[in-house]
Amino acid sequence: xxxxxxxxxxxxxxxxxxxxxxxxxxxxxxxxxxxxxxxxxxxxxxxxxxxxxxxxxxxxxxxxxxxxxxxxxxxxxxxxxxxxxxxxxxxxxxxxxxxxxxxxxxxxxxxxxxxxxxxxxxxxxxxxxxxxxxxxxxxxxxxxxxxxxxxxxxxxxxxxxxxxxxxxxxxxxxxxxxxxxxxxxxxxxxxxxxxxxxxxxxxxxxxxxxxxxxxxxxxxxxxxxxxxxxxxxxxxxxxxxxxxxxxxxxxxxxxxxxxxxxxxxxxxxxxxxxxxxxxxxxxxxxxxxxxxxxxxxxxxxxxxxxxxxxxxxxxxxxxxxxxxxxxxxxxxxxxxxxxxxxxxxxxxxxxxxxxxxxxxxxxxxxxxxxxxxxxxxxxxxxxxxxxxxxxxxxxxxxxxxxxxxxxxxxxxxxxxxxxxxxxxxxxxxxxxxxxxxxxxxxxxxxxxxxxxxxxxxxxxxxxxxxxxxxxxxxxxxxxxxxxxxxxxxxxxxxxxxxxxxxxxxx
Numbered sequence: 001x002x003x004x005x006x007x008x009x010x011x012x013x014x015x016x017x018x019x020x021x022x023x024x025x026x027x028x029x030x031x032x033x034x035x036x037x038x039x040x041x042x043x044x045x046x047x048x049x050x051x052x053x054x055x056x057x058x059x060x061x062x063x064x065x066x067x068x069x070x071x072x073x074x075x076x077x078x079x080x081x082x083x084x085x086x087x088x089x090x091x092x093x094x095x096x097x098x099x100x101x102x103x104x105x106x107x108x109x110x111x112x113x114x115x116x117x118x119x120x121x122x123x124x125x126x127x128x129x130x131x132x133x134x135x136x137x138x139x140x141x142x143x144x145x146x147x148x149x150x151x152x153x154x155x156x157x158x159x160x161x162x163x164x165x166x167x168x169x170x171x172x173x174x175x176x177x178x179x180x181x182x183x184x185x186x187x188x189x190x191x192x193x194x195x196x197x198x199x200x201x202x203x204x205x206x207x208x209x210x211x212x213x214x215x216x217x218x219x220x221x222x223x224x225x226x227x228x229x230x231x232x233x234x235x236x237x238x239x240x241x242x243x244x245x246x247x248x249x250x251x252x253x254x255x256x257x258x259x260x261x262x263x264x265x266x267x268x269x270x271x272x273x274x275x276x277x278x279x280x281x282x283x284x285x286x287x288x289x290x291x292x293x294x295x296x297x298x299x300x301x302x303x304x305x306x307x308x309x310x311x312x313x314x315x316x317x318x319x320x321x322x323x324x325x326x327x328x329x330x331x332x333x334x335x336x337x338x339x340x341x342x343x344x345x346x347x348x349x350x351x352x353x354x355x356x357x358x359x360x361x362x363x364x365x366x367x368x369x370x371x372x373x374x375x376x377x378x379x380x381x382x383x384x385x386x387x388x389x390x391x392x393x394x395x396x397x398x399x400x401x402x403x404x405x406x407x408x409x410x411x412x413x414x415x416x417x418x419x420x421x422x423x424x425x426x427x428x429x430x431x432x433x434x435x436x437x438x439x440x441x442x443x444x445x446x447x448x449x450x451x452x453x454x455x456x457x458x459x460x461x462x463x464x465x466x467x468x469x470x471x472x473x474x475x476x477x478x479x480x481x482x483x484x485x486x487x488x489x490x491x492x493x494x495x496x497x498x499x500x501x502x503x504x505x506x
Contacts, residue, residue, distance in 0.1 A: 027094075028068040030054065035079045047073070047081055047098075047107070051088045054096050070095040070123075080106040086114045090148070095123035109134035109160070115143050118175065122148035126155050131169070134160040141171030141197065142187070149176040156182065162189045166222065167197035168213060174200040182208045189215040192250065193222035194239065202227045209235040210248070217241055217278070218250030219266065225253040234261035236276070245271035245305070246278030247294065255283040263303065265293040273322060273329060274305035284310045290444045291315070296322035300358070301329035302345065307361075310335040314474055316444035317342045317356070323349040325358030326373060330387075335363045338468035339489050341446045342370040342381070350376050352405045354383030364411070367393040367459065367469050369447050369488040370403070371437060378420075379405025393459040393469070395435045395447075395488040396421055413460045415487050430454060435488065446474040446490050455487035 030053060034044035039052070045064035052060050054067035071092065087107075090096055107129060109115045114136040118124045124146075134142035142160035144150065150172070157169040168187035170177065177198065184195040194213035196203065203226055210220035219239035221228070228251060236248040247266035249256065256279065263276035272278060275294035284306060291303035302320035304310070310332055317327035317340070326345030328337075337357075347353035355373035357365070359382070370381040380401030382389065392411035396403040402420040410423035415430045423429040435455050438448035449455055457480070464485035465471055471479045473491035480486070481493050 027070045027072065028054070028065055030065045030067070030071060030073045031076050032073060033076045035077055035081050037081055037083050048087060051090065051096075055088060055090070055092050057092065067092065070097075072097045072099060074099050074101070075103045075105050078103040078105060080108050082108045082110050083113050083115065087116050089117045089119055090122055090124045091119040093122055095125075097125040097127065098129065100128040106130040106132055108132050109142065111135050111161070114140055114145065116145070118144070118146045118148040118150050120147040120175070123151070124148060125151040125153065127153045128155060130156040130158065131160065132156070132158045134169070136162050137164060139165050139171065141167035141169065143169040145171045145173070146175040146177055147173055151178045152180070152182050154181045157184045157195070158186050160187045164190055166192040168194045168215065170196045172196060172198040172201055172203060172226070176201055177203045179203075179205045179208050181206075184208070184210045184220065185212055187213045191215065192217045194218070195220040196222070198223045198226040198228060200225050203229070205230045205234050207232045207234065209237065210239055211235075211237040213239045215241055216244035217271070218246045219248060221249045222246070223249065223251045223254050223256060223282075227255055229257045230261050231259045234258070236261070236263045236266055238265050240267045241269065241271060243270050244268060246274045247296075248276045250274070250278045250280075251282045251284065252280040253282055255285070257285045258289055259287045260289065262290045262292070263294055264290075267295045267297065268299060269297045270299055272305060273300035275301065275320065275322065276303045277305070279304065279306045279308050279310060281308045284308065286312045287314050288444065289315045291317045291327065292319050294320045298323050301325045301327075303327045305329045306332045306335060308332045311468060312336070312340055313338045313468055314444065314472065315340045316446065317345055318440075318445065319344050321346045321348065323347065324353040324383075326355045326375075328357045329354075330357070330359045330363045331361045333362045335361060336366065336468050337363070337368055338366045339472055339474045340368050341444070341474060341489050342368065343372045343440060343445070343447070345373045347375045352379050352383045352385055353377060354405070355380040355399060355401060356382055358383045358385070359389045360385055360387040362388045364390045364392070365394050366411075366463060367473075367487070367489055369395045369437070369490065371395070371398045371447055374400040376401065378402050382408065384408055391421070392463050393485070393487050395437075395455060397435050397437065412463070413458060413487055415455055415458075428458065428460065430458075442475060444474070447488070448475070448490050449486060449488065449492045451492070453492070456492045457482045457484040457486065459485040459487045461485055
């Protein structure tokens with residue numbers, strides 16, 4: 001009996017000892033109830049005081065709760081916090097969330113100071129905040145400088161400025177930056193990245209818009225040796241690079257992936273060009289996107305200037321303009337464009353300038369439709385000067401200045417409504433043939449084929465099956481629908497017309 005009691009006591013002691021030796025750190029919640037930018041004992045918790053407490057994991061400032069673990073700062077007030085100096089560096093490796101949900105909170109640098117720095121390996125999440133009027137001297141980003149892991153949700157960056165160097169709103173150096181449902185507007189950098197400058201690291205942007213940002217290179221975003229991904233209707237509008245390149249995005253040395261996004265009325269003036277995107281050395285991948293009304297005044301590539309590897313599919317280029325290459329200039333040695341439409345793009349310089357596409361590199365164009373593009377000289381649709389340009393299963397028609405200029409390799413089963421492309425009737429191609437296109441429709445837009453179009457069932461099935469077409473079409477119909485797949489970006493859905501049009505006429 002005595003031995004049994006001793007065993008029980010030992011088990012109880014071990015249980016309590018084990019429990020007391022394990023330390024649990026609970027996250028803290030701190031509430032900012034003042035718009036002041038002070039550190040003083042006055043019964044009110046300011047944002048500066050709250051950040052100090054989260055960094056220190058204690059109640060350094062007694063007006064705010066103590067920090068502990070992965071902290072969250074919220075607000076019980078709305079308005080503008082005007083900073084007299086930059087906020088304390090975010091350095092708690094457990095992580096911090098600053099959440100303005102339920103309020104309307106602006107953190108302003110007052111056009112004088114940089115706002116936030118995130119230290120290496122530190123996670124910071126900003127939710128439902130406005131970061132405005134930040135200003136920095138030298139490197140660092142007018143709004144935020146990130147070396148850690150920065151997540152931005154439902155936030156606005158406006159009128160931040162780096163008057164000497166890079167990164168008007170955000171300077172991301174080898175960190176991870178995730179941006180969702182946010183707006184970058186009116187930010188400026190003297191050199192690179194009016195909205196975001198990314199030097200290394202990973203940048204993911206989803207469902208966000210960039211408008212009216214400016215820089216010498218990369219009006220909205222400049223990416224250098226970073227992995228940059230833009231998805232889910234990312235929007236770039238009215239971003240500019242006066243006397244520079246890459247009105248929307250300037251990408252160098254890193255992979256840039258764009259899906260389901262729009263680039264509208266962005267501009268580059270007199271530099272190397274690229275009103276929407278300038279891609280240098282990196283891998284550029286674009287799918288299901290729209291480039292409209294972008295310009296490279298007196299320069300090259302109103303929509304895109306590519307000097308590297310480029311793969312474009314299921315996208316539309318309309319109303320873009322430049323000196324050469326109204327929509328695209330390709331100087332890269334490994335470029336493909338598939339299942340895409342080029343309409344009403346314009347190259348303004350006299351000569352062989354490519355109203356739709358201008359190529360001096362190596363480019364393969366497959367199952368595209370180019371119509372209504374123009375130049376004052378020749379090559380309204382496509383101009384190839386000194387490069388290797390191959391067309392396959394592609395329509396080039398109705399382009400003022402002639403459909404083609406230069407040596408165009410006939411990859412088979414193309415359609416030209418004139419004779420300028422030079423393929424005659426070789427390899428299943430057709431010249432002097434009206435494709436019978438309908439009006440632009442859809443998003444991204446495409447030219448449908450009328451029911452009597454000679455392009456229907458006249459493409460090479462082996463080309464349609466293989467990458468980059470992969471049995472897809474720009475109107476979302478799997479290829480082929482008839483005996484063979486169709487020439488151009490559109491696949492005529494014979495089943496739709498058989499099954500639904502008779503009902504519509506009853």
